[in-house]
Amino acid sequence: MLRFIKFCSLGLLFLVALVLVNALTHNPENEESYNKTTFEINEDRAITNLSNSIKFKTISNQNRTEESLQEFERFIDWLKESYKLVHQNTSLQIFNDTLLFKWKGSNPHLKPILVTGHYDVVPVIPGTEDNWMEPPYSGAIDSEYVWGRGALDDKSGVIGILEAVSFLMESGFEPARTIYLSFGHDEEIGGVNGAAEVARYLSESNVQLEWSLDEGSFLLGGFIPGVDKLVAAINVAEKGSVTLQVVGKAKGGHSSMPTRSSAVGHLSKALVKLDENRMPGGLDGLSLAMFDEMSKHMPFVYKIAFANRWLFGGIIDSYLSQVPATNAMLRTTTAPTMLSASVKTNVLPIEATALVNFRIHPQNSVEDVFDHVRGLVENENVEVRALSYSGRPASQVSSWESRGYKVIESSVKEIFGDVIVAPGLMIAGSDTRHYGKVADNSYRFNPFPLSNEEFAGFHGTNERIKKKDFLDGIRAYIRIIEKGSSS
Ligand SMILES: [Zn+2]
CATH class of the missing domain: 3.30.70.360 (Alpha-Beta Plaits)
Structure with a gap:
């Protein structure tokens, strides 16, 4: 009996030791140390352009009126005026009101990349306008925030990408890989006339992308119990x-x-x-x-x-x-x-x-x-x-070992420092359901920090983005596009 108790105690001791050793060695892998990088960007121009972009009521309702269609046209004209250099250095094709820019790379043997976002927005729920601290299409700028519908979803993405590309062009950067930029006009209602058409065009032109980056998760704070670091979940699939x-x-x-x-x-x-x-x-x-x-x-x-x-x-x-x-x-x-x-x-x-x-x-x-x-x-x-329409399957799961993923991961760490980067799953949909068909790997991530409180503005009331976070996001886009297209 004594021997049995001894045996059990030893076993238990061994078990506890094993559990503790496993926990003690459950640490982030020896992370390469990333040198913090920054870029001297034109901050005032970026903030003003984001604010102005929000003033266009590019609203995706199921049925578009003539008036709202004109707003999309006006937005496209405004982009032409505001991003002259981008228009000069790229070729532009328009699919309905979705824009596809092609910035030709120097090495035709390398597969292109695609960086994308959408400039249509969801409507403000009628009756909630007065709950906004700033009118939803004012693009108001205060000491901390830029306000309005689209500040997060996804005009900050579109303007962020355009500012990053402008910066690179102004610095004389020449990509080795061809870079496609696309800006959808109907993402919020399925992307069938925009992203789907672009994807079809790329496929018919035999363009296969190395990887694509679209909207998705953010750098979220207060997400993991007991952890105050920002978490960047780079979504590698969508449901x-x-x-x-x-x-x-x-x-x-x-x-x-x-x-x-x-x-x-x-x-x-x-x-x-x-x-x-x-x-x-x-x-x-x-x-x-x-x-x-x-x-x-x-x-x-x-x-x-x-x-x-x-x-x-x-x-x-x-x-x-x-x-x-x-x-x-x-x-x-x-x-x-x-x-x-x-x-x-x-x-x-x-x-x-x-x-x-x-x-x-x-x-x-x-x-x-x-x-x-x-x-x-x-x-x-x-x-x-x-139902009469058939379901939509989940997307392919992209690799989190690929070069594209590593480019995004390292860029985020270089700009934001000590953050947690992990592959994630997108619960909502994005235009990447279309682009996934022409890309080896597809990622969904906006490089902007976001608190839980700010997250509530997503499709909701008081949508806004911190100016500082928006500017750092542009720096992350610069790094992602620079590294992603270099080799
Ligand atoms: Zn969106």
């Missing part, structure tokens, strides 16, 4: 989406004599089943790479868990699955959004319908979602149908 109709069926009749078998009852049971049986997911592939890198910067107690996933994997998965933002990184999400049944209070419905939206993780296909839902809920009383 897909499909909406299914789940239909409960019954005979119907008068509500004064309801049957036990009702369409609403069948639908309710199906929805509860879907709610209780989420699609499988967990720390794997991209999500593992992302959380593993971030956990190396977390307080010790978190490191103990992440460095010992063989022991704590289940706990980590269930913890991350409880938080909506991290749950969305781990799996295809399920969200019933619209319900309908009878047209009258005293009529039992023959069909009760729920629309359920799924955001598809790169580990799943559209078919996987169908199979999961059918397997779970379909029977003689419940049917699963696709």
Whole structure:
């Protein structure tokens, strides 16, 4: 008995030691030291141009009026005036109102790169205008911020890229790789007339890009528990989406004599089943790479868990699955959004319908979602149908070992210093769903620092960007384009 207790104690001691050693060695890899770089840019011009760009109401509504179309034309004319050097040194093609600039490189054997953003913006929700501290299309500049719709999404991207390219041209820089710049006019409504057309043109011209960089994540503060460093998640993939109709069926009749078998009852049971049986997911592939890198910067107690996933994997998965933002990184999400049944209070419905939206993780296909839902809920009383349009699969997952990724990573570190860079997954969509088809690797990242509070302005109220952050973002774009096109 004594021997058994001794044996167990030794085993436990060994286990504790192993867990601790793993946690103690769970550190960021010996990071190359990056020399901080900066560029003397024309700060006043950049700020003024961002402010002026916001004044154009380039709003993407589903149906465009003649007046709003003119605003897009006016914006394009204004760009011509404001970025003369860029227009001189590039060739420009316009696809509907999306612009594609080509800055020819000196080495035709190297694949081109694409740096892109969009200048259309989402509308301000009617009735919320007065909640803005500065009018949404004023482009107001105060001591700290530039204000207005598009300050984050994504006129800061478009103007940031144009300022960076202007700087390089003014400095006499000559790229070895050809650089394409594209600025979309309809990203917020799917990009089908803009980015999709550009991608089709590039494909038909046999242009295959080495990599592309589009909007995506930012340098986020206060993102990881216990870590005050900025986190730059360079999104290497984006989720897909499909909406299914789940239909409960019954005979119907008068509500004064309801049957036990009702369409609403069948639908309710199906929805509860879907709610209780989420699609499988967990720390794997991209999500593992992302959380593993971030956990190396977390307080010790978190490191103990992440460095010992063989022991704590289940706990980590269930913890991350409880938080909506991290749950969305781990799996295809399920969200019933619209319900309908009878047209009258005293009529039992023959069909009760729920629309359920799924955001598809790169580990799943559209078919996987169908199979999961059918397997779970379909029977003689419940049917699963696709909406008339088919779903959109998740994107390819780009490499986080590639040259393009390393260029973005090192540039961000050179400009912003000690920040955490990790591959990430984009939950929303971007124009890169189109460009991905003509690029070996696609990245989605805006090199602008952003606090949680500022993030709320994204598609929301009081959208604004710190002047300092915008200017540093331009410096990051300069470095990314300079290095990315050099060899
Ligand atoms: Zn956007």
